[in-house]
Amino acid sequence: MSTAAPTPRLNIDNINQNVVRAQYAVRGELAVKSELFRAKLARGDADLPFNQVISANIGNPQQLDQKPITFFRQVASLLENPKLLEHQDVLLKSLGYQTDVIERAQWLLSQCQSVGAYSASAGVPAIKQSVANFLERRDGFPADAAHIYLSGGASSGVNTLLNILCADKNSGILVPIPQYPLYTASLAVLDAVCVPYYLDEARLWGTDLEAIKTSYEKAKAEGVDTRAIVIINPGNPTGASLPEADIRSVIEFARQENLVLIADEVYQTNVFSGEFHSFKAVLRRMQQEQPGTYDHLELASLHSISKGMVGECGHRGGYFELVGFNPLVEAEIYKFVSITLCAPEGEPSYELYNQEYNSIFNGLKERAFALHAAFSQMEGVECGEPQGSMYLFPTIKLPAKAAEAAAAEGRTADEFYCMRLLEATGICVVPGSGFGQREGTLHFRTTFLAPGTEWVGNIIKFHKEFMDQYR
């Protein structure tokens, strides 16, 4: 029998080091500091040079000014309290509910019994069928509910897929750089290899097939067993929306090298320039054009209710659709559960729905272009026109003195810039180094979700002062 232990069993060195490594990429000093500033302002502290904190660092529409879409929330209120359905007159006459809201709720309850019950393993069958119907309308090709898996947001779907794909330390996944850090963090936890490929800033952050091939060949030479390629379209953090030609070249490459395609398409309704092309539709067109050639390709495409005009991050709803997977592999894919609602059309709620949807879309577009206009006035800042998602990802060229000052603080130059921006204006953005960027370049990512456009002027003012100070 040993004696009393003087210290806890767990310490930072003996816990799972994969988790420790993964965490470094995800947690941000800037976000923590912005919350401290927010708390200071809430206490009435007046010694900060700004009177509000603008969280342009995360795509969290409803934390800012975006109002939820009435239809979804009315339906959800009835699912939560089905006793309200005993008072349809009151709902219709006094509370602004429409008959289609009531019908939708009744139908969903008839399918899931109670939102308080565990649902079937891959989700409520009728909701999977609604997703399939949506995909058929979107793509003009059939979709089979049996291959649709509801998940708690797209993140948990990504996590499931990576858990299945990564068999050992040697399993590699091609991931775009810059990328949303979910991918690098999940791969770190799984102790698998992230094979980075650079997006082409000169072509509005499109995919660069030569860059993909180079990364793939380099990893192959190092003995990495690359199994899949991730594409985020529209892009996070880049805001890019891929042309069909880029998607075709990625599919052709996946065919040649026998790679699984993972298409992260959660921003598919946030497209401000051109139109969205889904990987599924493009793959199906290529299969029609050259019968047999692309039949064995495996595609997993993901979507979510967190983004788009819906913006219901807190509700954690999403799905992924599998195409071409081996049935035994598909049977192994862990089943996630969630409730997704889908949109009405041509019914009594449609007018308000459409009005709310367009107002959100137009607000985002307006702010995106206001930010872009501001960046184009700023010395040393370059940024492509807004295309999609919720983000802009400008390049910044900073004077050598700024880089020296950053190094003296032990920071990268982009971190240094973002920290000064936060301290001077209360605007919180994310340094490009958090997503990955080419050696020698600097960027930051900003959302265009924060209400109003007057804060954009504060960025211009700060930038000028910063450049003057370090020139």
Next chain:
Amino acid sequence: MSTAAPTPRLNIDNINQNVVRAQYAVRGELAVKSELFRAKLARGDADLPFNQVISANIGNPQQLDQKPITFFRQVASLLENPKLLEHQDVLLKSLGYQTDVIERAQWLLSQCQSVGAYSASAGVPAIKQSVANFLERRDGFPADAAHIYLSGGASSGVNTLLNILCADKNSGILVPIPQYPLYTASLAVLDAVCVPYYLDEARLWGTDLEAIKTSYEKAKAEGVDTRAIVIINPGNPTGASLPEADIRSVIEFARQENLVLIADEVYQTNVFSGEFHSFKAVLRRMQQEQPGTYDHLELASLHSISKGMVGECGHRGGYFELVGFNPLVEAEIYKFVSITLCAPEGEPSYELYNQEYNSIFNGLKERAFALHAAFSQMEGVECGEPQGSMYLFPTIKLPAKAAEAAAAEGRTADEFYCMRLLEATGICVVPGSGFGQREGTLHFRTTFLAPGTEWVGNIIKFHKEFMDQYR
């Protein structure tokens, strides 16, 4: 450039084998068959010897007859559709809402802004504070919201903790047998070691310190680095409720061997005999009695809104509280997000709340004792009195001929018995081998959630016929 690949990239042999292994333990042929029977009945098929399927295999109260508690659902409906708060008169006069429901919803919205927004990393601070207040009332000891982490059900909390604890293939976790398969499945995915210890059926499935020590020493001799001990109290699948003496001996053992305590206490309000003792309260009492001796112990205790009288499985809400963890380790623990509601008292909704709560509690208790009485009439079946959780876990002794018939089908004898029970009566229970049981013993787990008690008679009838057939 290689040529077109004739088969998909992924097959059952090249995906993550840890997932493949884990899945075998979780998926059940019985559950799949019971769903086929249910679909057959729904189609009006009349060739089955029963007219309904009774799902006594999973603790899913609202899939059966349990109604959600009005207070929680009224509050949730207002959180989903805050515009309803503009019509308080209608809510109060026509829809049966009380003022405390409205106040609770207003307060929660003031704290989280929108249920459609991502919340702070470890949960909305005010909700964590409500959990801390609940723990103080429950235990009579302080609780600090800073060490409470909201999670998507207790399962995701368990998963987080195991991810942190398991550093390599050699990391071991003591897990009770029988156990809820979440633990073995998660450890399989993490490729860590499950160190099983047997519960003492002769002492109403209490903990047996000698059995724990033997398992621990055996694992140590095999070079396993055992880091934690899991206790499920009240038990799943056993239905046991541990006396304080058992908890004290486990805490003392954890002190001696420097193990982290993981107390899975999701059934804490489902106690039908004696009272619930939380690990936190017992640990705090031991710390008071022998100052200094237990100060370095690490305890993680978990709770959920899925069980108890609330039964909101589909809402995926839970928390875990950490006591005594190294701050650097705690900082590494991944933050999960969820919304938990807590119960009102002495306010306008309390009467209905209390009535609903007691009616659920009494219904469960009545069915538990009806099942227990049935088991005591059945030849070769032994079962301790109902103590807690939602389960009974009787021992069954089957004739040798039954074991032979089972072997001829390639099944264990308990699987064979459960399959025949399902086919004869439509009642779906889980064989003891799904949870682990001592070599040479047979059990099954049944919930007592299904409405009515007449189905209990069908088990008696089936059992008699089964015994007569194989005697």
